[in-house]
Amino acid sequence: MIRRLFVVLLLFGLAMVFSGLMAGYSPDEVLNLSARYYAEHTAQDIGAANIVTAIIVTFRGLDTLGEVTVLFLTAAIVGLVLSHGRREGRGSGRELPPAGELLTTGTRLLVPLILLLGAYVFVNGHLTPGGGFQGGAILASAILLLLLTDPLRRISHRLITAIESTAGLVFVGIGLLGIVLAGGFLDNRILPIGSLGELFSAGAIPIIYSFIGLKVGAEFSSMLAHLSETEDL
């Protein structure tokens, strides 16, 4: 009884907070100071058509390095926790029923297309919405489809680790090159900026975002592979 009363009180308090926010809300007529800076300077300074990507990779590149590190730590911890019950070799467990014809054929058809879409999303991150994180998640969903079709399939952890660490090193290396050749860490102007809206423009942004995409995809894939390997404990 008291618990229910407490819940009602809590909901009432939340409603008060949110209605206060709603009542005091007035939409901005003009962009605020930092937003206006980004909107005016992105095209000429960075050369990226997608302002969000310019902010994520260049203006706030250090934060992105932090995000990627957090994701790496998560993948490492998942691997550490789940590596105990791992079973070596395939087919050692109980017999699984074969995947349906629909899933098998659909996987064969869709996996190359999904991989292509993921690569498209992160290569074009500086032109269209999307980028490394989204593209990496799409790549990992292709791996997920493969694992759904054949849960006993083993994906080489050595390959995933190699992709992941190479991409991380290249990301930090390009960032350090920015200190030497341009204005600071992760400055994208180590390569010519080019003309706005072309694939090879915006300096190092397409390269950095491609490697972020590979890194994120490898991290998600390693998590999925670990989960799938310990599924039949």
Place this chain on the structure above:
Amino acid sequence: MTLLIAMSLLLSITIVAAALLAIRGSQSLAISILAAGLVSLLASVQFLLLAAPDVAMTEAAIGSGLTTFLFFFVLGRVRGGEHD
């Protein structure tokens, strides 16, 4: 403009309904997981209506795609443990 607002309102109501379906744990957990995935999917449409396509893509790929299947993986493992 009014059409946009009407669509957002309809979406919000559907999101709340799906969230209620997800937290009512009395029925099967699979339905809860699917409803949670539906919340993410509709939220990504809401982000798209609010002119944030980058966030919408992240929400659709991670929140609605990977997380839902992650929950199903874990659910399968937990169910397997019950029989041992």
